Amino acid sequence: MKTVLIACGAGIATSTVVNNAVEELAKENNIKVDLKQVKISEVGAYADSADLLVTTAMTQKEFDFPVINARNFLTGIGIEDTKAQILEELKK
Amino acid sequence: MQGFLDFIQGFLDLGATVILPVAIFLLGLFFGQKPGKAFRSGLTIGVAFVGIFLVIDLLVNNLGPAAQGMVERLGVSLNVIDVGWPATSSIAWASAVAPFIIPLGLVVNVVMLLTKTTKTMNVDIWNFWHYTFMAAMIYAISGSIIQGLIGAILFQIVALKVADWTAPMMSKFYDLPGVSIATGSTISYAPGIFLVKGIQKIPGIRNWNADPDSIQKRFGIFGESIFIGLFLGAAIGALAGYGAGEIIEIGMAMAAVMVLMPRMVKILMEGLMPVSESAREWLNKKFGDKDIYIGLDAAVALGHPAVISTALILVPITVLMAVILPGNALLPFGDLATIPFIVAFIVGAARGNIVHSVIAGAIMIAISLYIATDVAPIFTEMAISADLELPEGSTQVSSIDQGGNIVNWIIFKVFSLFN
Numbered sequence: 081m082k083t084v085l086i087a088c089g090a091g092i093a094t095s096t097v098v099n100n101a102v103e104e105l106a107k108e109n110n111i112k113v114d115l116k117q118v119k120i121s122e123v124g125a126y127a128d129s130a131d132l133l134v135t136t137a138m139t140q141k142e143f144d145f146p147v148i149n150a151r152n153f154l155t156g157i158g159i160e161d162t163k164a165q166i167l168e169e170l171k172k
Numbered sequence: 173m174q175g176f177l178d179f180i181q182g183f184l185d186l187g188a189t190v191i192l193p194v195a196i197f198l199l200g201l202f203f204g205q206k207p208g209k210a211f212r213s214g215l216t217i218g219v220a221f222v223g224i225f226l227v228i229d230l231l232v233n234n235l236g237p238a239a240q241g242m243v244e245r246l247g248v249s250l251n252v253i254d255v256g257w258p259a260t261s262s263i264a265w266a267s268a269v270a271p272f273i274i275p276l277g278l279v280v281n282v283v284m285l286l287t288k289t290t291k292t293m294n295v296d297i298w299n300f301w302h303y304t305f306m307a308a309m310i311y312a313i314s315g316s317i318i319q320g321l322i323g324a325i326l327f328q329i330v331a332l333k334v335a336d337w338t339a340p341m342m343s344k345f346y347d348l349p350g351v352s353i354a355t356g357s358t359i360s361y362a363p364g365i366f367l368v369k370g371i372q373k374i375p376g377i378r379n380w381n382a383d384p385d386s387i388q389k390r391f392g393i394f395g396e397s398i399f400i401g402l403f404l405g406a407a408i409g410a411l412a413g414y415g416a417g418e419i420i421e422i423g424m425a426m427a428a429v430m431v432l433m434p435r436m437v438k439i440l441m442e443g444l445m446p447v448s449e450s451a452r453e454w455l456n457k458k459f460g461d462k463d464i465y466i467g468l469d470a471a472v473a474l475g476h477p478a479v480i481s482t483a484l485i486l487v488p489i490t491v492l493m494a495v496i497l498p499g500n501a502l503l504p505f506g507d508l509a510t511i512p513f514i515v516a517f518i519v520g521a522a523r524g525n526i527v528h529s530v531i532a533g534a535i536m537i538a539i540s541l542y543i544a545t546d547v548a549p550i551f552t553e554m555a556i557s558a559d560l561e562l563p564e565g566s567t568q569v570s571s572i573d574q575g576g577n578i579v580n581w582i583i584f585k586v587f588s589l590f591n
Contacts, residue, residue: 089471089512092258092434093298096441117438120475121395121484121512124388137475138346155351155466156295156452 082170083114085126086150087135091119094136098150102134105163111170132169193218195271196447203450216443217265223436224262227429228255228560231506234425235405236567239503241412248411249501250494252548255555256506257357257573258437261301263551264574265440266558267308269320273300276321278451280328285459290332292339292352293459294467297448298441302356303328305574309547309584312554314591323583327356330579332467334359338517339465341365345520346473352465353473357513360540360577364518367532372522380527384477387526391484397509400487401430404505426505433506474512478524483511485526486533490572493538501545507572511537514573540576547584551575 084102088095099117106113116126120137123130133139133147136154148165152158193214200210235253243249264270277300284290303324311320335354343349353359372378393399405426409419473479487508494504515533522528544551548570555569556562562569574580 087475089469089474090434090509092437093441094469094471096438097445100442100445119395119397119509121392121480124392125396135475136469136471138473139475140477151348151351151468151472154295154468154472156449156456157466 081112081114082131083116083129085123085130085133086115086117087120087123087133088137089120091117091122094154098134098136098153101153102166105167106170109167113170134166191268192265192270196443199274199447203447205446205450209446213443213446217440220436220440220443221262221266223439224259225560227432227436228259230425231255231429232562232567232569234422235408235505236562238408238412238422239567242408245413246411248495250503252501252503252545252568252570254502254505254507254544254571255569256433256571257510258433259506260305260571260574261437262440263555263558264301264305264308267304267311269307269311269317270304272321273304273307273324274447274451276324277303277328280325282458284332285464290336292332292335292354292465292467293455294332294354295452295455296354296467296469297451298444299355299469302574306580306583308554309550310587312550313588319587323587326583327579331356331359334362335465335467338362342473342520345523346476348472350466351472352467353470353516354467355470355513356577357510357573358470358516360579361514361536362517363578364532364536365521367535368518368521368528371528371531382526384481384526387481387484388477394484394487395480397430398427400508401427470513470516473516476519478526478529479512479515479519481526482515482519482529482533485530486511486515486537489534490537493534494541497538497541500541501548502541502570504572510573537572539578540572543578543581544570544572544576547575547581
């Protein structure tokens with residue numbers, strides 16, 4: 081099972097939008113995921129166990145796992161592209 | 173007619189956990205959701221309120237007596253507890269004026285777009301809670317829903333104007349093309365942009381900078397809410413003269429508040445999301461192809477290393493300022509986790525210079541501490557009318573984010589003149 085970090089500024093508002101979207105996406109495709117909703121400043125504390133970071137915040141740090149920017153979930157434009165990108169990583 | 177008015181008044185008297193859920197149910201139906209889904213959203217919000225108020229109880233009933241103890245032993249009078257923005261937003265949504273804010277906010281934004289008085293289409297419906305708080309505060313002093321709504325409109329206009337004005341700077345520094353930030357927590361600190369420009373003219377200081385990586389290593393612990401809760405809770409317990417066992421207990425309780433509060437607000441967010449998504453789609457359909465900025469939550473700027481570093485350093489500085497600034501009564505707690513939102517504009521204006529950002533940020537937060545102290549009586553009154561039980565004694569509540577919001581305060585003061 082993949083561990084996916086969902087991060088935003090406070091780990092409350094925008095990450096909830098993304099969290100629910102990723103949860104649904106995984107369910108639709110019968111993929112089991114372990115979602116962890118965190119603050120962007122807490123990502124480091126979970127870095128050891130994570131397979132993917134999906135975030136509405138920006139990050140310039142290098143991680144050992146791929147990082148997908150989920151800003152499209154907020155604007156409502158290009159959501160499908162971002163979903164496809166996330167799905168591809170989940171299936172790996 | 174009288175019967176109808178009585179019915180409305182009776183409904184408004186039901187309070188927080190009923191009004192907004194019903195409003196969200198109706199709004200959901202209006203946006204064409206199935207009744208079952210709309211009902212679920214409304215119910216979820218009611219549940220979230222129950223959860224949030226449980227956690228606020230945990231916060232004030234532990235921290236309140238300890239703060240009192242600290243006052244008595246040391247004469248440090250910090251008897252206004254900073255409940256943080258999650259609780260503040262809930263108190264706002266619990267007000268009788270709340271149901272009007274989402275439709276009103278959409279209308280105001282659309283009118284401003286059509287009249288070209290703003291370029292920002294704010295799809296960040298969740299952060300309408302700042303307008304709600306403004307309205308709730310004026311409603312609390314005036315008893316007039318109309319006055320409250322006028323206050324909310326004024327706040328929204330300022331927010332959109334600041335978003336327009338800062339968009340070029342933000343998109344350049346944070347690489348956010350076509351995006352503007354209208355989040356109430358952030359726009360209040362726009363004056364910090366001028367401070368930064370002033371600081372960058374001072375000989376000597378203008379050349380100072382710091383390295384974000386080493387700061388994140390050294391101060392990283394201030395970025396994790398659970399540790400802030402533990403340490404701050406234990407420290408306050410110790411200052412209040414508690415015994416060792418009690419110190420551990422209050423530290424644990426405060427760590428719990430820091431972890432549980434966001435979880436509870438997440439439920440509120442889930443309840444609001446279907447309506448917020450419908451509203452966003454509706455706005456996109458109307459204006460999506462125009463040359464405008466999309467207004468997003470300040471969260472999109474917050475991962476920048478300079479923002480994280482600046483915020484980390486400002487956590488201990490904020491606590492220190494609260495203790496030493498004469499006349500401040502706010503005990504910073506919940507919103508220590510909100511400092512990244514406070515400095516988003518400032519760091520952008522400083523082009524990532526951490527030293528300059530910290531200086532400007534500290535000055536702005538100091539102003540917020542005083543404002544939050546000033547509004548504490550009315551804030552406390554609002555919390556009580558949201559059915560929050562405060563411990564005996566003179567404990568009050570307020571918050572840095574929105575309680576300490578400059579725009580909110582100025583509009584509030586203007587309305588206070590007339591009421």
